[in-house]
Amino acid sequence: MAMVSRLLVLSLFIMLVSLERDGKLAQRKGIVMAIEEDGKALCSSVNLAEFLPPPYGGLENMVCQPVWNSFLLRYSQTKDNVVTIILSTVYTSGWVGMGFSRDGKMINSSCMVGWITPGGQGKIKQYYVEGLTPSKIKPEKGELPLTSIPPIVYLQGATIYVAFQLKYPNRLKNQPILLAFATKYPHHHHLTVHDDKTTKLFDFSSGSFIS
Structure with a gap:
């Protein structure tokens, strides 16, 4: 009887955790649908x-795409190949x-995560x-050529902004970029498994996708 009770409690706990996670995803999807309707308007x-x-x-000369x-990419690229990304x-x-x-x-x-x-x-x-x-995603490591300008993360309303600056030897042009998110927090700076991700080939010289 005690074993049955423990199993019941464990099942309820797992169900509550699942509902909490699903609720956060549903909340995020609802906001995403509203923002996707007019993403370009948010740029201005x-x-x-x-x-x-x-x-x-x-x-x-900021480009916004x-x-x-609901991901928006804002960036500028100088003649000295300094790329500032938000x-x-x-x-x-x-x-x-x-x-x-x-x-x-x-x-x-190499990734910037906020x-x-x-x-x-x-x-x-x-x-x-x-x-x-x-365990194979290592914090405080990577090959991104960060400048001395500190990267920042900021929450404004329901929107998070992850900003950082890079300096390349040559102009940044066609670049595969990875985008991902998770609703679970990192644990001691180690990332949790993402809920969704995608890969895009982006042309930073023209501000457009490459089909």
Whole structure:
């Protein structure tokens, strides 16, 4: 009888955890559907300078492009090949990330990942993907040529902004980018399994996708 009771309690706990996760995903999907209807309008209606510090809040010649679901990619590229990137998407919990890959695959890619802790603190780190399991995604490692400008993450309403700056030896052109999110928070800076992901081939010289 005691064994049955323990199994019942365990089953209820698993069900509640599943419902909580599904609820967060449903909440996120509802917001995503609303934002997807007019993604381009958000590019012009949001004044980044009101809440993001320089250089992120005052990009010159900024390109803004809806890239996937509610993800918006804002960036500028100078003649000195400095690329300033601001990735935004709807946020309820967990983490969001953008990766750079040589061949479009996750393995051997370098990613910038941001999240807001339950206590309201922003966290952003570079990760290197050595394999497809969470233990193989290494924090504080990666090959992205970050500048001395600190990367930041900021939550404005229901939108999270992940911003960072890169310096390349040559102009950034055709680049496979990885986009992903999870509703579960990282555990001691180790990423949880993503809920969804995609890969896009993006031309940073023209601000468009490559079919």
